[in-house]
Amino acid sequence: MSVxxxxxxxxxxxxxxxxxxxxxxxxxxxxxHSWSLPAFKIKTASMLVSPDGRTCIEVFDRGAEVPAEGDxxxxxxxxxxxxxxxxxxxxxxxxxxxxxxxxxGARIYVEPGNLELGEPPLRVRNAVLHSPNGEIIExxxxxxxxxxxx
Numbered sequence: 001m002s003v004x005x006x007x008x009x010x011x012x013x014x015x016x017x018x019x020x021x022x023x024x025x026x027x028x029x030x031x032x033h034s035w036s037l038p039a040f041k042i043k044t045a046s047m048l049v050s051p052d053g054r055t056c057i058e059v060f061d062r063g064a065e066v067p068a069e070g071d072x073x074x075x076x077x078x079x080x081x082x083x084x085x086x087x088x089x090x091x092x093x094x095x096x097x098x099x100x101x102x103x104x105g106a107r108i109y110v111e112p113g114n115l116e117l118g119e120p121p122l123r124v125r126n127a128v129l130h131s132p133n134g135e136i137i138e139x140x141x142x143x144x145x146x147x148x149x150x
Contacts, residue, residue, distance in 0.1 A: 008047065008056035009087055011135055012068070016044060016061045018105070019133040023048050023057060026097070026104045027089060032056065041065045050089075057087070086128065086136035097139045098127045105132035112139075 013019035023029040029048035042064040048057045091097040110128035126140040
């Protein structure tokens with residue numbers, strides 16, 4: 001047996017409807033399934049399915065009592081350091097997606113730019129932003145990270 005891939009990442013939303021709206025309208029996710037689960041005080045949760053039809057983001061309402069990594073940042077202006085650092089999404093055009101995200105309430109953290117990683121250099125175009133809910137999101141144009149395994 002082996003891991004087939006990442007199934008989903010889970011987030012807790014301060015503004016549940018606003019968070020769904022951002023992931024749907026900006027990043028192109030769709031609502032795959034929604035539910036409640038009183039045992040964990042979950043009034044509403046949804047599994048958002050990415051455009052690839054496979055990777056998901058699970059969104060819980062603010063009052064849900066579910067296991068979590070670390071503590072929240074003290075304020076929206078601060079970055080919290082912990083086990084989960086950010087969510088990264090492949091996009092066709094970083095600049096266009098940043099503009100769209102900013103128009104829907106996101107805040108820029110790292111402006112769109114090009115990076116050269118490692119030796120020989122692997123060119124990456126990316127940007128990093130705060131979603132309206134506070135997640136750190138990296139937008140990255142398609143790149144083949146498997147170059148070192150060939």
